[in-house]
Amino acid sequence: MSARLSFFAAVLGAWLLAIVVRLYGLQVIERQHYVKLASDQQQRVVTLAAPRGTIRDARGRELATSVEVESVAVDPRKVEDPEHTAAVLGEALGWSSRQRAELVARLTANADRHFIWVARKIDPERLQAVEDQRDTLPGVNLLPESRRFYPLGELAAPVLGYAGMDNIGLAGLELFYDKIIAGRPGRRVVIQDGTTTKVTHPGLEASAARAGADLRLTLDAALQYRVERELETAVRRSNAASGTVVVLAPQSGAVLAMASYPSFDPNRLSDYSRSELENRGRNRAVADAYEPGSTFKAITLAAALEQGAVSLDDEIDCEMGALELNGVRIRDHRPFGILSVRQVIARSSNVGAMKLGLAAGRKALYDTIRAFGFGRPTGIDLPAESAGLLRPLERWSALTPAYVSFGQGISTTALQMATAFAAIANGGRLLQPYVVAAIGDREVGPEARRRPSTPVSPATVRQLRAALESVVLEGTGTPAAVAGYRVAGKTGTAEKVIGGRYAEGHYVASFVGFVPAGEPQLVIAVVIDEPWPAYHGSEAAAPVFRAIAQQALLHLGIRPLREPHRAWPGERPPSGPLPDDRPAARRQVSLARAALPAPVPVPAGTVPDFTGLSKRRAVALASRLGLRLELHGSGFVRRQQPSAATPLELAGSTLELWLTPSLASDGEGP
Structure with missing residues (x-):
């Protein structure tokens, strides 16, 4: 025992x-x-979403903000009938039968989980429909979340971009400044009981969410609205595929308006397919490169003027509409004979532009193009900016300078063209354009941007502005004229390249200009893609410039010029036209010609008297005689060496000519 x-x-x-x-x-x-x-098992870390910063226009109007909305979530463990739950939720949320079947499958596959999302950040009408059915939906919960809201809908949508479901910037400014406006999420540890009810406790770890910084833009919502309205009207009227407008302040580089059409509503992203959103959401002003056509002749002229190869009153033989180079015959859009350089730009002669480019020289032309910012991004604070296309100089063929001179074989964006014209408008400073003026309370000053460069001299800029003003006064740009204001600009019409070839019947029409021409305060670039049947820049784009400029000048309070009084009340008006800058310049040319002595007859077999000949005629005469010319200056021949009547056999093969454009240059020469 x-x-x-x-x-x-x-x-x-x-x-x-x-x-x-x-x-x-x-x-x-x-x-x-x-x-x-x-x-x-008992504690959960809850992420506290940080509200994104508000985006406002230049005058403080909200363009993008964050609002609290509801999302639908389900605890699959508490769902008694997945098919019933999917049917009721699907009806409330407006789902298709396929979406309802997918929810049934998810509820079944995740039966042991305590949480799955069903619908994020739903609209108020959908929310009400779900709330009305809550009593019949065990396990269904509504959770508050922050959603991005765009109070003005489509306004500036391609510029603003949008944020995704998890409040991450996916396009536009929302993407570019995401780290700044996203803020820092907080975190809180909570205790969860057996019924999954969460309670906080002061002893548990917690950190508050930090809101993102606000952005204040250079865009003016009122001006942006007017620009978008005019662009949409133009695209629809011209049966075009799309359109783009950029409005810059030339003295600072600030973007006052930037529009693309067609556009989209970032509040309704689910209404668009992926391809639709890619098309409508693309900011064409920075992302789409196109061949600029004749608007690029302004850059060609800048190169020729900067090299001293021509002056505005020099004459160019435009060969009656065609020029053969290296065995290739290049045609003009219409036949022109002898034109001054000013007229070449005003009437947009391709042959004349080619001769300007060839006169500048291929390296000088390339260097000037680069100096105006082409072939590289402008550096604007927006994503997905295209650099355009400018082939390196070593890859230029013999014909490349000729084609590039009138805007073929090179591609640019609307923003690049606007930035280049802004440099002409502001006296010769190439500025980095920008959209954000302030982050939070801190102004974004010039020191945050690239230092301005000087593509050409002030003297060249003055001549460029005069030439571009003549385009609107008497050339292809007259439809861009704004009553009461001096306007300068250039039209462009370019065939599109499709599948590696120029496609007949497919064009890009454009106009780039600035106003008032005397003291420019607005640069406006208009690009209309595939207008029809009126496809020229003067028809499809220049009128859009005029309509936008009229409203922008009024909106910004820029006063029109007053016509000078021809007579005070009670006085008799003087006879004849009032003086202006252009006739004065033309009179100067005629005086220069009149002051030059007539050529002296010389014996045969001797050097002719070149005195008084224009540069073009002097070159032609020397070519017939087999003489090689060394030219000094431009305009009309004032001196020559060897002198007239020198026997050709004693003169050698080189003839030096000193030219002057006016009487003021009487002493030009060594």
Whole structure:
């Protein structure tokens, strides 16, 4: 008996010892492990979303802000009938039968989970429909979230971009400044009981969310609205595929308006397919490169003027509409004979522009193009900016300078063209354009942007502005004229390249200009893609410039010029036209010609008298005689060496000519 008791006592003792050892292991040795398991089961880390910063226009109007909305979530463990739940939710949310079937599958596959999303950030009408059915939907919860809201809908949408479901910027300014306006999310540890109810405790870890910084833009919402309205009207009227407008302040580089059509409403992203959103959401002003056509002749003229190869009153033989180079015959858009350089730009002669480019020289032409910012991004604070296309100089063929001179074989963006014309408008400073004027309370000053460069001299800029003003006064740009204001600009009509070839019937029409021409305060670039049947820049784009400029000048309070009084009340008006800058310049040319002595007759076999000949005629005469010319200056021949009547056999093969554009240059020469 005692042996049996001893046995049971030993067993009981061993059992108790095992329990003690096990308890020691659980309570002492493995304590931290089980504390962690309990904590993992009882505590949850809740992320506190940070509200994104508000985006405002230049006058403080909200363009993008964050609002609190509801999202639908489900605890699959509490769902009694997945098909019923999917049917009721699908009806409330306006889902298709396919979407309802997908929810049934998700609820079944995740039956052991306590949380899945069903619909994020739903509209108020959908929210009400879900709330009306809550009593019949066990396990369905509504959770507050922050949603991006764009109060003005489509206004400036391609510039603003949009944020995704998780409040991450995906396009436009929302993407470019995402790290700044996204803020920093907070975190809070909560205790969760057996019913998954979460409670906070002051002793648990917590950190507050930090809101993102606000942005203040250079865009003016009122002006942006007017620009978008005129652009949409133009695209629809001209049956075009799309259109782009950029409005810059030339003295600072600030973007006052930037529009693309067609556009989209960032509040209704689900209404668009992926391809639709890619098309409508693209900011064409910075992302779409196109061949600029004749608007680029302004850059060609800049190169020729900067090299001293021509002056505005030099004459160019435009060959009656065609020029053969390296065995290739290049045609003009219409036949022109002798035109002044000013007229070449005003009437947009391709042959004349080619001769300007060739006169500048291929390297000088390339360097000037680069100096105006082409072939590289402008550096604007927007994503997905195209650099355009400018082939390196070493890859230029013999014909490249000719084609590039009138805007073929090179591609630019609307913003690049606007920035280049802004440099002409502001006196010769190439500025980095920008959209954000302030981050939070901190102004974004000029020191944050690239230092301005000087593509050409002030003297060249003055001549460029005069030539571009003549385009609107008497050339292809007259439809861009704005009553009461001096306007300068250039039209462009370019065939599109499709599949590596120029496609007949597919054009890009454009106009780039600035106003008022005397003291420019607005640069406006208009690009209309595939207008039809009126496809020229003067028809499809220049009138859009005029309509936008009229409203922008009025909106910004820029006063028109007053015509000078021809007579005070009671006086008789003087006879004849009032003086202006252009006739004065033309009179100067005629005086220069009249002041030059008539050529002296010389014996045959001697050097002719070149005095008084224009540069073009002097070159033609020297070519017939087999003489190589060294030219100094431009305009009309004032001196020559060897002198007239020198026997040709004694003159050698080189003739030096000194030219002058006016009487004021009487002493030009060595």
